[in-house]
Amino acid sequence: MAAFLPSEDHIRHCMLFHFHAGLNAAAATRKICDTYGEVLEVNKCQSWYRKFAAGDYDLNDMPRSGRPVQFDEDALKSLVEADPRLSIQELSRSLQSTWSTVQRHLHQIGKKCRQGVWTPHELSESNKDQRRTICTSLLTRLNSDPFLNRIVTGDEKWILYDNVKRSRQWLLANQAPRPTSRPTLTMRKVLLSIWWDCSGIIHFELLRAGETITADSYCSQLERLQSKLIEKRPALINRRGVILQHDNARPHTARITQEKIKELGWEVLLHPPYSPDIAPSDYHLFRSLEHSLRNKTFNSVTDVERHLQSYFASRPADFYRNGIENLRSRWRTVIDNDGDYIID
Template sequence: MATPNNAPVQLSREQVRLLLFYEHRSGSSTRHAADRINNLMGADTVTHATAVRWFQKFRRGEVEFKDSPHSGRPQAVDEDELLALVKEDPRQSSRCLASKLGHSHSTINRALHDLGFSWKQPIWVPHVLSDFQRQMRANVAASLLSERRTKTWLSNLITGDEKWTLYVNYHRGRQWLKPGESGVPTPKQELHPKKVLLCIWWSVEGPVHWELLPTNTTVTADLYCKQLTRVAEKIKGKMDRVYFLHDNARPHVAKVTHQKIQELGWTTLAHPPYSPDMAPTDYHLFRSLTHFLDGKQFQNEDHLKTELQSFFDSKPREFYRKGIEQLPIRWQYIVDNNGAYYVD
C-alpha cells in the first residue's frame, strides 16, 4: 500500500480501520499497531488512542469499518421548518426551537440570523382589540380619508388632551457596573405621588393654549367647555375653519360639550375608542414630553410650569407639523391592516 519512495499515503477512515483490524488479527499490541501503520503510511496516520478504541471494538466482535449513522443532531437546518415554527409563535426562544428541530442552540441562532431575524422585545399596544373594535377603527379611518378637503386642511386642525404630570420623575436606566456591584439604587414611585393635570391644545404651529389644573382637580364637562372657550379666544381670526380632534373621554363627549363645539362652529373629527395611535397628542407630543420629564424633579408648580414652557418653546414648528401630518398615513395603515394598531 506504500508508494515506492515511502511517501505518505492519504488513507480514508475505512482503510485505516482495515489496517488496524489486520494488526489486531496478527496479534499486535495497540502501540505496535499504531507505530507500524505510521511508519508505513506516514506519520500521524493513526493515533494510539484510536488504535485502542478500535481494538476494543474488534474484541467485542464489531467489525464494521464504515461510520455508523449518527443519532444526534443533524448538521443542516431545515429553513422551511424553522420559518414555520417562528411564524406559528415568534415568542419561542432559540433554545426552544433548537429542542424542537434537534439542533444546537448556536446553530439555530446562526440560522435565524442568516434569515434576517433578531430577538427583540415586542411593542406594547394599548388594548386587546375585539373584531368589532378593529372594524370600527377601520371604518372611521376610511371615513376620514374619504372626506373631500383642501390639501392644507390639516393646518386648521386643533387637537389636545390631558396628562398627569409628576413632580418627581425617577429615572431607571442602565449603569456600568463591575461583577458584584448593585449600582445606584432607584426608588419605586410612590403609590400616590404628587402630581398635577396638564391640559393642552395645539396645532401645526405649536401650542395654542395649555394650563395646569389646581391640585386634586380633574376635568368635568363644564370645566372642559370653559377651556374650549379659552382655546377659541386664542385662535380667533387665525383660522377660517376649525377641525377639532379629541378622544372619547366622558367630558369630551358629554352633551354640553357637544353643544359648546357646535356653538363655536368647529367640525369634530370622529375618533374611535382605544385609539391613542390616532391621536397626535398621545403618539407624538406626550411621547416626547415623557422623555423630557424623565429623571426631573420639581420643587413647586412654578418650577414645573417653567420647565414645561421650556419644553414647548424648544420644539421647532416642524416638530408640531410632523405630528399632525402623520394622521393620513396612520389612517391609511389602519384601513390596510383591518383596524390593527399603528406601531412605530
C-alpha cells in the same frame, strides 16, 4: 432596538461573578433572570456552583465522546413561527436541547430577539372597520378641502414629579452598581390638558391636586380655549373655522360638551374609538415630551409648568406642523393595515 441576548459564555461569567460575590445558586439565578429573562435554570446554576466550590473556575465545556446530537432546525423554526414569544428556555425543553444550542440555531435561521410593543386595545373587526371607514372619509374630504390647518387638537397627560429611570451601567467586574430609588405606589403627579395646532401651543392647563376632568370642567376649559383662540388665532375664529380633534373620552362626548362645542361654532373631527395612533398629541407631541421629562425631578406644579413652557418654546418651527400634517399618512396607513394599529 433589538434586546440584548446573552451568550452561554456570558451567563457562565455572570454565575462565576455572583459566586465570588457570595450569592448562593438560587439568588444568582434570580438576579441573572431578572436582568436577561428566563435564560437560566437553578439546577444548572447549582451544577456550576459545585464546580466552582471545588476550585475549578474553567468556564469551557468538558470534551465529550460519542456522536454529536443532531439538531432539528425545521422543528425550531416551526415552533418560533407558531409562537414568537416562546423563550429559549421553553424552546430548549420542547426540543430537548441545551440553551446555548437553541440560541445558536436561532441565529442560524435568522431570528433575532426584539422587544414586543403594547397596543392600547384589542380591536374587534367592528373597531377596525370603523377605523377604515373614518380614515377613508377624512382622506376623501382632504382631496377637496385642505382642512389640516384648521385643526385644533387637544388631549390630557399625567406628568410625574419624579421621572428617574433605572438604566444599565458600565462597571468593572467587582464594582457595585449605583442604586436607583424605587418609585412609590403613590407617585406625585399633575394632569396636563393641552390644545395645539400647526402653528404651536394655543393653551395648556395643569389641574390642581384632587381635580379631575368632568364634562362640566371640560366645558369650562373649552371656554378658556376659545378666549385664547380669539387672542392667538383670530383668522381661524373669524374666517376659516375651528375643527376640534379630541378623543372619545366621556367628558369629551357628553351631551353638555356637544352643546358647548355647538355654541362655540366649532366642528368636531371624526375620530374612531381606541385610536391614539391617529391622535396627534399621542403619536407626536406626548412622545417627544416624554423624552424631555426623562430623569427630571420636580418639586412643585410651578416647576412642572416652567419646564413645559421651556420645552414647548424650544420646539422648531416645523415641529407642530409636521405633527398635524402626519395625519394624512397615518390615515392612509390605517387603511392599508385593514384598520389595525400603526406600530411605530
